[in-house]
Amino acid sequence: xxxxxxxxxKNLRVRAWSDTKAIVHINGIFREIDRQRIECTPFKWCLxxxxxxxxxxxxxxxxxxxxxxxxDCFVLKQTLVPFTVADVCIGLGLGVGGIDVTFDDELVGVxxxxxxxxxxxxxxxxxxxxxxxxxxxMNVDYVCRLYILLCFTVFYFPRHSKAITNMPFxxxxxxxxxxxxxxxxxxxxYVVNSLENALRMLKQCVIKDSLSLSSNVAVLQVRNLMxxxxxxxxxxxxxxxxxxxxxxxxxxxxxxxxxxxxSK
Numbered sequence: 319x320x321x322x323x324x325x326x327x328k329n330l331r332v333r334a335w336s337d338t339k340a341i342v343h344i345n346g347i348f349r350e351i352d353r354q355r356i357e358c359t360p361f362k363w364c365l366x367x368x369x370x371x372x373x374x375x376x377x378x379x380x381x382x383x384x385x386x387x388x389x390d391c392f393v394l395k396q397t398l399v400p401f402t403v404a405d406v407c408i409g410l411g412l413g414v415g416g417i418d419v420t421f422d423d424e425l426v427g428v429x430x431x432x433x434x435x436x437x438x439x440x441x442x443x444x445x446x447x448x449x450x451x452x453x454x455x456m457n458v459d460y461v462c463r464l465y466i467l468l469c470f471t472v473f474y475f476p477r478h479s480k481a482i483t484n485m486p487f488x489x490x491x492x493x494x495x496x497x498x499x500x501x502x503x504x505x506x507x508y509v510v511n512s513l514e515n516a517l518r519m520l521k522q523c524v525i526k527d528s529l530s531l532s533s534n535v536a537v538l539q540v541r542n543l544m545x546x547x548x549x550x551x552x553x554x555x556x557x558x559x560x561x562x563x564x565x566x567x568x569x570x571x572x573x574x575x576x577x578x579x580x581s582k
Contacts, residue, residue: 330520331528332382334373334535336476340444340468341367347451355462359496363411364469373535381538382531383520385513401541403506409540410474412502419486419504421475427487429463437481443468463490474501475508478532509533 341364348356348365356362384392391400407414425436432446447464450457470485477483489499512533519529 329527330379330383331375332379332516333375333528333530334378335478335530335532336373336535337370337472338367339370340440340472342370344444344447344465344468347448349451351456351458352451352461352465355458355493356465359462359466359493360412360499360501361466361469361474361496364465364473371536374539377539377542378531378535381542382513382516385517387510387514387517390510401506401510401538403502405541406502406506406509406534406537409537410502410505410534412505413497414500414502416498416500419489419499419501421484422487423484425483425487427489427491428460429467429490430487432460437483439480439482440468440471443471443482459493462493466490466493466496473536474505474534476532476534478530505534505537509535509537 345365345367353365356365381392384394386393386398389398389400390402391398393399403414406412425433425438430438433442443464447461447468449455450461450464467482467485467487467490471477471482475485486499486504489496512531516529516531
């Protein structure tokens with residue numbers, strides 16, 4: 319399917335439901351002891367996000383309308399380009415294999431015990447981390463749990479909701495066991511489900527003009543860069559880059575191949 323000739327999607331706008339400004343803010347106030355503890359977890363690469371990731375929404379539109387769910391791949395000129403768990407592993411530095419990640423419907427686990435209300439938001443988590451650091455409270459494991467929960471909410475598993483719900487709360491009870499879980503598979507499944515839901519709404523004409531992808535769209539952006547020799551949608555990025563004076567710099571992830579985003 320070619321969106322340049324498909325009138326049904328000509329005016330469609332797709333945007334990412336993800337905002338990493340909170341991660342950048344917390345990274346800027348962390349104590350060295352906090353950093354050292356988080357560096358012992360699978361999510362240590364989030365410490366390298368020094369600037370908010372700016373997502374290239376026109377690319378997501380192209381990828382969405384080229385998505386083939388039954389094969390977990392994108393179609394381009396009669397060629398199927400797969401999106402796999404390995405792509406998440408390479409792009410985000412998350413391990414493959416291990417225990418499946420469980421998403422808790424209720425607010426359970428150690429990380430939720432510090433909140434009095436039945437619901438809390440990203441702002442509540444940020445404020446709690448700030449207070450712990452400002453008062454120099456040496457509950458480093460709790461700070462680490464809150465930070466990872468923040469990363470879950472705004473980066474790995476973002477949701478179209480202000481309240482933090484349905485997250486792997488209990489997985490954070492024992493930080494030393496985080497490497498036992500298959501985080502790459504969890505993110506991959508989350509992205510695939512988001513693409514499937516968005517494409518289904520388009521086909522059912524539920525949404526015609528705009529929609530949001532509630533998933534880790536950063537890995538889609540990185541994945542397009544990693545396989546640009548086979549996935550020629552990169553040409554769209556480069557043309558947009560040239561025309562609007564944008565520059566792309568690559569510095570996120572274990573292979574130094576990820577993205578800090580698009581910025582003027």
